[in-house]
Amino acid sequence: MLRFLVMRILGAIPLLAVLSLVTFAIIQAPPGDYGDTIRSMLINQGGVPPAQAEAQAEIYREANGLNEPLVIQYFNWIGGILTRFDFGHSLYYNKPVGNVVAERLPATIMLALTCHILASVLGIGLGIVAATRQYSWIDTGLGIISFLGMTIPRFLLAIIILYFLVFRLNVSEVGMFFSAKYGGAAWSWDKFVNLMQHIWPVIFIATFGGLAYNMRVMRANLLDVLNSQYVETARAKGLPESAVIMKHAVPNALHPLVAYQGVVLPYMLTGEIEVAIVFGLATVGPAIVGSMGVGDVFVTATFMLVLAVTLIIGNIISDILLVALDPRVRLGGAAE
Helix, strand or coil: CHHHHHHHHHHHHHHHHHHHHHHHHHHHCCCCCHHHHHHHHHHHCCCCCHHHHHHHHHHHHHHHCCCCCHHHHHHHHHHHHHHHCCCCEECCCCEEHHHHHHHHHHHHHHHHHHHHHHHHHHHHHHHHHHHHCCCCHHHHHHHHHHHHHHHCCHHHHHHHHHHHHHHHCCCCCCCCCCCHHHCCCCCCHHHHHHHHHHHHHHHHHHHHHHHHHHHHHHHHHHHHHHCCHHHHHHHHCCCCHHHHHHHHHHHHHCHHHHHHHHHHHHHHHHHHHHHHHHHCCCCHHHHHHHHHHHCCHHHHHHHHHHHHHHHHHHHHHHHHHHHHHCCCCCHHHCCC
């Protein structure tokens, strides 16, 4: 196991290097930079003449290395990460990028993990119920729910819920994690309840799509497994139907869902990002969109690098779970 982890981590290093280079190049591809944002602000908001605004923007570009060739900018950025764990300075937030990430990433990961756990547990459970009651009204009802979950865009569902909260229910505290009185308070049960009252729409919407996917995949896989010969053999031995399903059929039907865990972490992060943008929560999503809009390349590149790391971590976790689920699977091809 240790050898497998070391080899996967070492193998991920060149992959991360390539991903960071490609991501940095793509982010820099559109014309313009943060100097253009400064020039526009000076002209539109400060009333500065265009020539003077351009001169100020040029001074800012020189001071922050924005006039350097793309390759030099990339190596300056990646060199700072490797040598000083410095992700650069956010031009828009005017603070180290590491601070911007540290302020938003923990809440984003907690939301994404919560939604992922709920989507997995509920989706697998409902998939088992649907498969064991094939063509019943329960199966039909769950099928309709899964169809809606997989077809309704998350941002559209977020807008609908936001409309009812604000215009129908007159909810004023939208776009925040806590009420004002709990902002700096220590953790307590009341603060936790207040948190849930504010973020349930995000959890519901981000969970809905994942739940529907897990339900459909689990139902289809379990139906295939239930018709297998070894399942019929288990029934012929007189085992209770519940034992046949839970001990023999369900573990084998879980393989595709476990393998899917390799890509689900960045998928859940991006799912949370869509909803957080609509609700205006202070998570990674609005920061990525905002930084891309003004050309704050170091913030965008760092968040893209974080998503790449979550993809690699998710694949390692997926491999370990497959081994735990099925002893026939061997890590790294080693004979155990």
